[in-house]
């Protein structure tokens with residue numbers, strides 16, 4: 001596939017995690033810069049938009065998954081090209097789920113980019129998960145890792161997700177074999193320090209327009225997966 005054609009294929013990201021960790025809040029925060037306290041949580045939301053990734057417009061689809069649809073995880077695994085696994089630093093159980101998911105992704109989707117996010121870092125007094133533990137686990141499984149507070153600020157979250165999209169795009173190029181001088185996929189997967197460095201001095205870009213929001217019930221989600229397999 002030529003580079004231009006490859007770039008027109010949407011990057012598909014699934015946001016995974018147990019209930020109430022902030023998946024919807026951080027997805028909307030990233031796409032609109034707004035923090036909205038409460039969301040409906042009984043269904044998946046698919047956001048379709050065009051974002052600037054590495055300086056060029058890139059179609060992106062972000063699936064904000066619903067924790068109430070547990071049986072859908074296989075469908076999400078098949079649909080997505082990259083994964084954001086979220087837990088709350090105030091909820092040890094949510095971390096255990098995230099940790100086992102990151103491990104599962106490293107086994108079943110070894111070539112995919114995975115980002116683990118410890119959300120709600122503003123709630124210091126309620127912390128149950130240490131940053132060092134989650135960071136070490138992520139590195140072990142070749143995933144990137146950051147703690148964020150979706151409620152407190154959108155700048156760090158935007159920096160992390162912007163960079164993640166850039167890496168997913170780079171991974172595509174590497175996988176297609178047209179950019180062999182940029183390092184192996186494994187080296188890129190572990191470049192957490194570089195990612196941190198790129199956040200320093202970054203200004204928040206203007207809000208991104210969402211071109212389409214699709215609310216998916218269970219039946220529609222399975223249609224979506226069937227559809228993506230045909231492409």
Ligand SMILES: Nc1nc2c(ncn2[C@@H]2O[C@H](COP(=O)(O)OP(=O)(O)OP(=O)(O)O)[C@@H](O)[C@H]2O)c(=O)[nH]1
Pocket residue numbers: 017018019020021022023024025026036037038039040041042065066067068119120121122123148149150151152
């Ligand atoms: N203090 C704090 N609260 C947050 C943060 N992010 C989200 N929340 C709150 O956490 C609660 C859950 O957020 P949601 O985004 O609905 O969580 P979710 O993971 O989408 O939950 P489900 O859809 O039920 O799976 C809401 O009350 C949010 O306002 C954060 O960074 N800090």
Ligand SMILES: [Mg+2]
Pocket residue numbers: 023024025039040041064065066
């Ligand atoms: Mg939600």
